Every structure is written in structure tokens, then in C-alpha cells.
Amino acid sequence: MKPAAFAYLAPRDLDEALDQLAEHGADARVLAGGQSLVRLMNARLASPAVVVDINRVAGLDALERHNGTLRLGATVRQRTSELSPDVAAHAPLLAEAGAHVAHAPVRSRGTVVGSVAFADPSAELPTALLALDGRVVVRSRSGERTVEADDFFTGPFTTSLAPGEMVVAVEVPVTTAGTGTAFVEVARRHGDLPVCGVAATVTRGDDGRVGATRIALCGAGERPVRARAAEDALTGSDGGTDAVAEAAARASEGLSPIADCHGSADFRRHLARVLTGRALRTAIDRAAGEANDV
Numbered sequence: 001m002k003p004a005a006f007a008y009l010a011p012r013d014l015d016e017a018l019d020q021l022a023e024h025g026a027d028a029r030v031l032a033g034g035q036s037l038v039r040l041m042n043a044r045l046a047s048p049a050v051v052v053d054i055n056r057v058a059g060l061d062a063l064e065r066h067n068g069t070l071r072l073g074a075t076v077r078q079r080t081s082e083l084s085p086d087v088a089a090h091a092p093l094l095a096e097a098g099a100h101v102a103h104a105p106v107r108s109r110g111t112v113v114g115s116v117a118f119a120d121p122s123a124e125l126p127t128a129l130l131a132l133d134g135r136v137v138v139r140s141r142s143g144e145r146t147v148e149a150d151d152f153f154t155g156p157f158t159t160s161l162a163p164g165e166m167v168v169a170v171e172v173p174v175t176t177a178g179t180g181t182a183f184v185e186v187a188r189r190h191g192d193l194p195v196c197g198v199a200a201t202v203t204r205g206d207d208g209r210v211g212a213t214r215i216a217l218c219g220a221g222e223r224p225v226r227a228r229a230a231e232d233a234l235t236g237s238d239g240g241t242d243a244v245a246e247a248a249a250r251a252s253e254g255l256s257p258i259a260d261c262h263g264s265a266d267f268r269r270h271l272a273r274v275l276t277g278r279a280l281r282t283a284i285d286r287a288a289g290e291a292n293d294v
Helices: 014-027 037-042 078-083 085-090 092-098 104-109 112-118 124-131 228-234 241-249 265-287
Strands: 007-009 028-031 050-053 063-066 069-073 135-140 143-148 153-155 166-173 179-186 196-204 210-218
Touching (some): 014 050, 014 135, 028 037, 063 085, 069 085, 078 112, 124 179, 210 228
Parallel strands (some): 028 050
Antiparallel strands (some): 069 166, 135 166, 179 196
């Protein structure tokens, strides 16, 4: 099947792109990597009247670190992020989660921001952004605003973006010394979206006790979700086997997974518990500077 007829616009700068989005409002969709949008359009599951291709907009492909923040522009490819020395050094969770996305040819076209803006509740990169306490930078013709990742995702494939707005970048705090991160998932086949996945960040103090902890899950609800009960259980503990087991046991509290052909709600809750344990053990070891494979 082919897409319905649409107008194709290719702005050369950000102001032009924002003017076009303001003019066409809800009838317009932004095209960056196209790995999700084009597929939906070909299946007639999305039929925008206008497609605004931002690949020619200068500056949106910037990946830079400034004042303790790593910023990835709207056209930074997932493969670029995955292989970037800056991302590996300062936000390794983003690189690790990105390596699980589909296959390398898809990641070579797909963008980090595009995955975040698409807001698939099973996707890896929005979940990593949530675990990293990341932010989404949104622009429109009337100005710019920054949205916490926790507030950006509102439901399956829905966000707090308004008509005329576009995501121009995502930002994550630089991962500091003494912090370990990990991403694990279970998928039916390599390259498929995960049935469930867990992203974790764990900070250990000089006394060895666990400080700040963030655990985010994909495939466990209608949007990427925080496992707050598990975070509370681990924070302040010694990070030992019993503490991790207690946190993992609480990872499924409050979850409302959607059952489908890939797994029942109970199966996804089970995976949330098991994968949280794996992710936490790895993150704790990495926080202590110990090499450990998930």
C-alpha cells in the first residue's frame, strides 16, 4: 500500500520549519528519520496532509556537551548516538539502550528525538531518557520550552506536544562518577520491540550505600513508567543481594501492562521483576567500577 496524497515541504532553517508547522497545525507531521512515520503512512495508519522534512535544517544534527548536560539535536541518528564517544563516556545508558533498537540499518536513519517524539510505550530510547532524568526541548513560533521526560509522555504514542510545536533536542545530565547504569530487555526476536525492558541508574556514596536510584520500564504500561516502589526499596540500602531482591520484587507494583499476542499482563509483570533485578545488579557493579555483563 502507498500513502495518501500529501504536501511535502523541505525547510532550510528552523524558523521556516516552525512557520510551516504553525501554518498547518495538526495537519502537519515532522519527518526526520522516517522509520516510524513512513511505515505508518504506507499502511494508511497515518495520513498527514503536510509532511515537513527537517533533514536540511542546519544545526539540528548537533551532539554536544555543555555545563554538565549532553544535548542531542532532532536529526542526530540513533547509530550516531550509539557509537559516539561522548555518549559512551557521559551517558552510557543511552548508548546501551540504543544498541537494542531494531537493526543497524534502521538506526542509521532513525533519530533519537524521533523515537522519543513517537512515544511508543515499548521503545527503548524513551525509557532510557526517563531513567536518565532527561528533558525534551520543544520549539514553536511563539518560543521554546523544556519538558521533563516524566511529563512529556502522556499515553500510547501521545505526548504533551501541541500543534505547531516540534522537538528540537533532548538533553540528559552527564552521568557522574559513582553512578552505574544498565539496560536489559526481553524481545521475541532480535530487533523486535521488547516485550518488557528496564533501564536503571544507581549512585553509590563513599560509604557504599545506594543513593539516587531511577528505574524506568518499557512494555509495562501505556507509556514509559517509573518503578518508584522499587526505587524506594533500594535507595539507602547496602545494594546487596537481599536489597536488590526486595527492589525487584516491588518493581511490578502499580503496573497495568497491556496484554497482547506477545505476552499476558502477568507475564509482563513477571518480566518487570526479573529484569529489574538484572539491571540493578549490573548498575550497582558498574557504580563500583566492576565490569559485569547483563
